[in-house]
Amino acid sequence: MYMFKYVSKRLGLMLFTFFIIFTMCFVLIKLLPIPTNALPGTDPEIVMKTLEGRGWITNIREGENGVWYYDRVPILIQFGTYIKRILTQGDFGIVTTYGEYLNMNIWQVFVSHLPPTILINIYSTLIGVPIGLGLGILAALKKNKWQDQVINIFIILLISVPSIVLALMIQYVFCFKLGWFPLTMSTSNEYFTWEVFRSMLPAVFALCLGSIAHYARYTRAELSEVLTGEFMLLARTKGLTRGQAIYRHAMRNSMVVIFPSILSEFISVLSGSLIIEKMFGINGVGGLYLNSITFQDYDFFMLLSGFYTLVSLTAGIVIDISYGFIDPRIRMGAK
Amino acid sequence: MDNINNIPAEKFRFSQRNDLYHDSKFETKPVSYFQGAFRRFRKNKGAVVGGVVIAVLVLFAILAPFFTPFTPAYYDMVYAYVTPKTNLFANSSIDFWDGCRNKETNKIGYLKDLALALETGREVIKDGEYTVSEDGSTYSYRYDTYYGVGFGKYKIISPEEFNDIQRYQNETGRQVLYPVVKVADRPTLEKNKYDANIYYKVENPNVATLRPKLDANGEIIPNYWKYEAGDTNSLIAEYNSLRIEGENGIEEDGKQYFYAYGRRVDGGIEVRAEYYEYYIYQHNEVKKDGIEEPLFLFGTTQTGKDIFACLAYGARFSFIFATVVAIANFIVGVIWGSISGYFGGKIDLFMERFAEILGAIPTIIVITLLKYHMGTASQVLVLFIAFFLTGWIGMAGRTRMQFYRFKNQEYVLAARTLGARDVRIMFKHIFPNGLGTIVTSFALVIPGMIYSETSFTYLGIINLEAGNTTSVGTLIAAGQQSIMANAGYVALFPCMFLVLMMLSFNLFGNGLRDAFNPSLRGTED
Numbered sequence: 001m002y003m004f005k006y007v008s009k010r011l012g013l014m015l016f017t018f019f020i021i022f023t024m025c026f027v028l029i030k031l032l033p034i035p036t037n038a039l040p041g042t043d044p045e046i047v048m049k050t051l052e053g054r055g056w057i058t059n060i061r062e063g064e065n066g067v068w069y070y071d072r073v074p075i076l077i078q079f080g081t082y083i084k085r086i087l088t089q090g091d092f093g094i095v096t097t098y099g100e101y102l103n104m105n106i107w108q109v110f111v112s113h114l115p116p117t118i119l120i121n122i123y124s125t126l127i128g129v130p131i132g133l134g135l136g137i138l139a140a141l142k143k144n145k146w147q148d149q150v151i152n153i154f155i156i157l158l159i160s161v162p163s164i165v166l167a168l169m170i171q172y173v174f175c176f177k178l179g180w181f182p183l184t185m186s187t188s189n190e191y192f193t194w195e196v197f198r199s200m201l202p203a204v205f206a207l208c209l210g211s212i213a214h215y216a217r218y219t220r221a222e223l224s225e226v227l228t229g230e231f232m233l234l235a236r237t238k239g240l241t242r243g244q245a246i247y248r249h250a251m252r253n254s255m256v257v258i259f260p261s262i263l264s265e266f267i268s269v270l271s272g273s274l275i276i277e278k279m280f281g282i283n284g285v286g287g288l289y290l291n292s293i294t295f296q297d298y299d300f301f302m303l304l305s306g307f308y309t310l311v312s313l314t315a316g317i318v319i320d321i322s323y324g325f326i327d328p329r330i331r332m333g334a335k
Numbered sequence: 336m337d338n339i340n341n342i343p344a345e346k347f348r349f350s351q352r353n354d355l356y357h358d359s360k361f362e363t364k365p366v367s368y369f370q371g372a373f374r375r376f377r378k379n380k381g382a383v384v385g386g387v388v389i390a391v392l393v394l395f396a397i398l399a400p401f402f403t404p405f406t407p408a409y410y411d412m413v414y415a416y417v418t419p420k421t422n423l424f425a426n427s428s429i430d431f432w433d434g435c436r437n438k439e440t441n442k443i444g445y446l447k448d449l450a451l452a453l454e455t456g457r458e459v460i461k462d463g464e465y466t467v468s469e470d471g472s473t474y475s476y477r478y479d480t481y482y483g484v485g486f487g488k489y490k491i492i493s494p495e496e497f498n499d500i501q502r503y504q505n506e507t508g509r510q511v512l513y514p515v516v517k518v519a520d521r522p523t524l525e526k527n528k529y530d531a532n533i534y535y536k537v538e539n540p541n542v543a544t545l546r547p548k549l550d551a552n553g554e555i556i557p558n559y560w561k562y563e564a565g566d567t568n569s570l571i572a573e574y575n576s577l578r579i580e581g582e583n584g585i586e587e588d589g590k591q592y593f594y595a596y597g598r599r600v601d602g603g604i605e606v607r608a609e610y611y612e613y614y615i616y617q618h619n620e621v622k623k624d625g626i627e628e629p630l631f632l633f634g635t636t637q638t639g640k641d642i643f644a645c646l647a648y649g650a651r652f653s654f655i656f657a658t659v660v661a662i663a664n665f666i667v668g669v670i671w672g673s674i675s676g677y678f679g680g681k682i683d684l685f686m687e688r689f690a691e692i693l694g695a696i697p698t699i700i701v702i703t704l705l706k707y708h709m710g711t712a713s714q715v716l717v718l719f720i721a722f723f724l725t726g727w728i729g730m731a732g733r734t735r736m737q738f739y740r741f742k743n744q745e746y747v748l749a750a751r752t753l754g755a756r757d758v759r760i761m762f763k764h765i766f767p768n769g770l771g772t773i774v775t776s777f778a779l780v781i782p783g784m785i786y787s788e789t790s791f792t793y794l795g796i797i798n799l800e801a802g803n804t805t806s807v808g809t810l811i812a813a814g815q816q817s818i819m820a821n822a823g824y825v826a827l828f829p830c831m832f833l834v835l836m837m838l839s840f841n842l843f844g845n846g847l848r849d850a851f852n853p854s855l856r857g858t859e860d
Contacts, residue, residue: 017692021700028704160838162786164793164808165830168815172826176818183819274699274794279815290794293703305700313695 007321014317021309026082029298030056030075035097044068047096054093055081093299098292106300110288110307114270115191117277117284120203121269128208129215129262136219141246143224151216158213167206167279175202184281203280207273211265218261222254229253260322264315271311372771375850382846388839392832396654399647403632404625407640407648407805413487413610414629415639416822417480421632428462430477434630435461438478445474446547448483450535450555454513454579455609457482481629484610486513486531491603494572500608501576503616510577511612514594515605517560531607534558560598564591572597572604633828636813637820646828649807652799656715657784660722665777667723668730673761675731676738683735694728698787701725702796714797722784733776737769771851778847782840789833807833 034056048060048068056078057070073081085091092110095101101109139151158166175183186199226232227250235245270285277286285304292300366374376382420434427433438444445465452459461477468475492500500511513534521528522540536548536556547555562568564584574596578584584593597604611629618626633642675686702721709717741747742765750764785807791797792808799806807829814826 017695020692021696024696025700025704028708032707156841157838160841161834162789162837164790164811165834168811168818168826168830171815172818172823176821275790278794289699290796293796296707301703305697305703308697309695309700312697316695 003324006324010317010320014313018306018310018313022306023079025305026079026302027075029302030078032298034072035296035298050094050096092303095300096297098295098297098300100291106303109300110285110303113283113285113288116185116200116282117272117286118269119191120200120207120276120282120284121272123200123204124207124211125265125269127204128211129265131208132212132215133219133258135212135216137223137251139216139220140223140227143227148220151220155213155217155220158209159217163206163210163273164275164279166209167203167276170202170206171279174205185283187283200282203276203282206280207276215258215262219254219258222257223250226250226253256323256327259326260319263322264318267315267318268311271308368771372850376846379846379849381842382850385839385842385846388835389843392650392836392839393654396647396650399643400651403641403644403647404627405631405641405644406803407645407800408803409641409644411614411629411635411639413484413639414481414614414631414635415637416817416820416825417484417629417631417635418822419632419634419642419824420481420630422630430461433461433477433479434481435477435479437475439473439475441472442474443544443546445476446555447532448476448478450547451483451485451532453555454534454557455482455485455510455611457611459483459485482611486607487610488529489515489531489605490608490613491600491605492608493603497572497597497604497606499620500616501574503620504576508577509612509615510579511608511616512574512576512596513579513607513609514559514561514596515598515607516558517595518598520558520560534607560595561585561592562595564593568595570599571595572599634822634824636810636825637817637822638813640813642810642825642828645805645810646807646832649805649810649829650832652715652804653785653788653807656718656788657781660719660726660784661777661780663723664727664730664780665773668727669734669766669773671727672731672734673738673766676735677742677757677761677765679739679742690728690731694725696725698722698725699791699796702791706796714799714801718788718791718797722787726780726784729780730773730776734769734773737772738765741765741768772848775844775848775851778840779844782837782844786833786837 034051044066045062045068048057048070051057052060052070055073058073060068060070063069085093090107092106095104095106095109135151135154139148142148171183175181181202182199184199185203186196188196190196227246229250232245232250235249236242240248272284272286274286274290276282277284278290281287285307288300289304289308291297292304418434418436419432421432424432425434438448440448445460448459451457452463457479459479459482461479465474465476467473503509504511516534520536520540522530522533522537522545524541524543526543527533527540527545533545534557536558537545538548539546550556560571562571572595576596578594578596580592580594584591586592597606599605614629615627618624631641631643633646635641636645671686671690675683698721701724702717705717705721706714738761747760747764750760755764788797788806789808789811792799792806793812794808795812797806798809800809810829811826811833814823814829817823817825
């Protein structure tokens with residue numbers, strides 16, 4: 001019961017935060033001038049009618065010299081229409097200025113760009129987390145020996161060298177100088193062919209280096225702290241071998257802290273990294289986001305901003321809640 | 336013994352009259368908190384090195400813009416992708432930092448470079464040394480990217496400039512103008528027609544890839560437009576300056592010939608100006624902008640911008656910007672955090688929720704919305720507001736933690752009992768104790784700020800080029816585009832700057848943290 005209350009409180013707070021940010025975003029967007037200037041080749045009347053149909057403007061009338069006049073709908077009413085359409089029809093609007101996808105359904109364009117982003121992040125998580133954990137465990141078990149020092153230097157370097165530089169180095173060395181991989185990711189939709197997988201690899205590699213360093217550092221710190229605990233001494237005194245004691249007692253205890261962050265990493269695979277996506281030309285959500293900003297496609301920007309905010313909020317709350325579920329001390333203490 | 340409470344005073348006496356126990360005075364000097372921190376900091380070699388590197392980078396950022404005549408606004412498309420060069424190595428035989436790059440080409444490419452070298456007397460091919468592959472198809476040598484530009488395209492200049500260049504040539508003895516080729520003798524294809532580097536005879540002027548025609552000795556045959564002395568051609572501009580054929584022209588079949596150095600066309604005179612000399616002439620005589628010769632310490636980008644100047648200005652902007660934002664964040668964060676931490680309760684809850692919601696907005700959304708609303712007028716202001724809007728939250732959180740830690744300690748209670756006011760307790764009693772941790776986070780915040788600024792400029796969301804400065808991120812983006820052109824050095828220097836800065840700030844910040852808070856030592860790494 002306590003857990004239920006805790007979870008619902010956290011969830012409620014999260015939704016509240018999300019709602020505020022989303023509303024603020026919407027209002028600030030709607031305060032901007034409406035982009036009514038038609039793209040070359042489109043009829044201004046159609047543009048006006050579309051805007052009216054979306055519920056953004058009303059009472060359109062044509063003046064002289066093809067100038068159109070209109071009244072703006074109050075922002076609150078616009079917001080109501082917007083939310084209603086999302087909830088009842090799942091309709092986030094259509095693309096208005098982003099040339100490549102003009103007049104397409106925003107939600108469909110968005111969904112079609114999710115797979116590359118998700119795949120790259122899943123691959124990198126699948127590679128990065130085990131290696132990071134392994135290195136961290138090794139470093140903690142061999143604390144202050146040469147293995148630990150080598151891993152430590154590796155971690156400090158990976159953390160200090162910004163991902164922008166790491167990715168550029170990977171691209172330069174492996175893609176350009178050695179020619180092992182193509183410079184940018186293939187645009188093909190056959191995501192599970194070897195060719196596409198190979199073109200994803202440099203980006204995956206660049207992404208997972210960061211998470212390797214993160215997990216190695218985290219695991220090392222946690223595990224080496226647990227290892228000095230007195231219950232470890234007790235376990236050995238009981239007659240457990242070192243391996244048994246580490247596996248059954250130390251590992252489980254250190255995982256209490258590490259596991260939630262792995263969980264949240266799996267939530268964050270949805271959003272990925274804008275820098276890596278731009279650098280390796282990945283046809284994913286990040287590219288869409290950057291382009292929607294450049295093209296000032298407001299509905300698109302709203303959807304993607306909401307998406308990114310939601311993902312980061314969810315990833316945060318998953319950590320909080322899973323602590324409660326995983327750690328018996330918190331679970332028991334609540335009863 | 337029953338009257339133990341009422342022993343008269345005179346009955347007391349010292350047990351050891353001659354041997355009074357005094358507290359002995361400390362023989363060491365008292366060490367204050369900050370002195371101790373400084374001593375611990377000095378012992379940490381990594382942190383000291385980090386501090387020195389930071390100092391060097393800051394000095395570079397402050398001083399370098401004063402020592403280079405180039406600015407981020409400067410660009411010269413002709414000198415795009417010229418490699419880093421310093422006078423230190425330019426004339427040595429070491430193939431490093433000499434403005435050259437390794438070039439592998441076929442025989443035609445080699446002959447073209449050789450022809451250029453022969454005409455201008457410059458080392459287009461470094462030291463004239465080259466190696467040929469066994470089958471004779473590939474020539475490889477160090478190709479000088481500065482001299483290799485040669486003449487570029489035929490240039491049309493005004494008669495005044497033509498005369499001024501002649502005056503300049505006569506005064507300095509430097510050859511800027513070289514003889515032109517008669518239009519009828521030039522290659523015919525549009526692609527090659529205006530190429531001023533082709534001054535020699537070619538085997539077939541009608542094909543795309545021109546092959547120089549060689550004489551019996553394997554030498555290139557010049558194809559200059561020559562005219563007989565005394566012969567006046569209205570198309571040939573008058574020329575009274577340095578002549579590569581000598582003062583008296585050349586003798587052929589008993590007649591005296593001169594080369595034509597300019598061809599009159601609509602709107603001016605068409606000349607072949609060697610770009611290296613022409614550049615020196617332009618900047619020293621015409622623009623007078625302090626640039627003495629084309630010498631780019633870190634090379635140039637795709638658009639011919641000087642990387643050294645861009646990096647210096649970008650670094651200066653980054654440091655100033657990060658410091659200003661950090662100070663603003665520090666002030667607001669400390670005030671917010673101390674109020675929230677000191678008073679606690681409902682005030683704290685409200686302030687925390689507010690900060691939490693504000694902190695949950697991704698910075699990219701803030702920047703974009705600000706950019707939309709503020710137009711493109713001042714991107715620096717956009718960046719500042721965006722970083723300030725969410726940046727102070729971290730500082731507020733840390734200050735709040737420090738206040739929670741100290742606010743119930745005995746000395747604070749004592750101060751309150753003695754009637755100290757809240758503000759006095761907050762800033763006289765609690766704040767100085769938390770200062771160490773707060774200052775440390777200040778040092779750790781700066782590299783983070785520079786990195787996010789770099790990221791946003793890399794992504795192109797913020798572009799500072801309009802404001803006559805630039806950013807390391809913009810340079811890195813340019814560097815990434817240059818990878819395809821095999822110009823790795825474009826990205827090299829900005830990346831090196833970023834890595835050095837992040838690494839040294841991390842070491843420095845960690846050293847500070849350990850020094851100010853010895854009990855935390857090593858727990859986080």
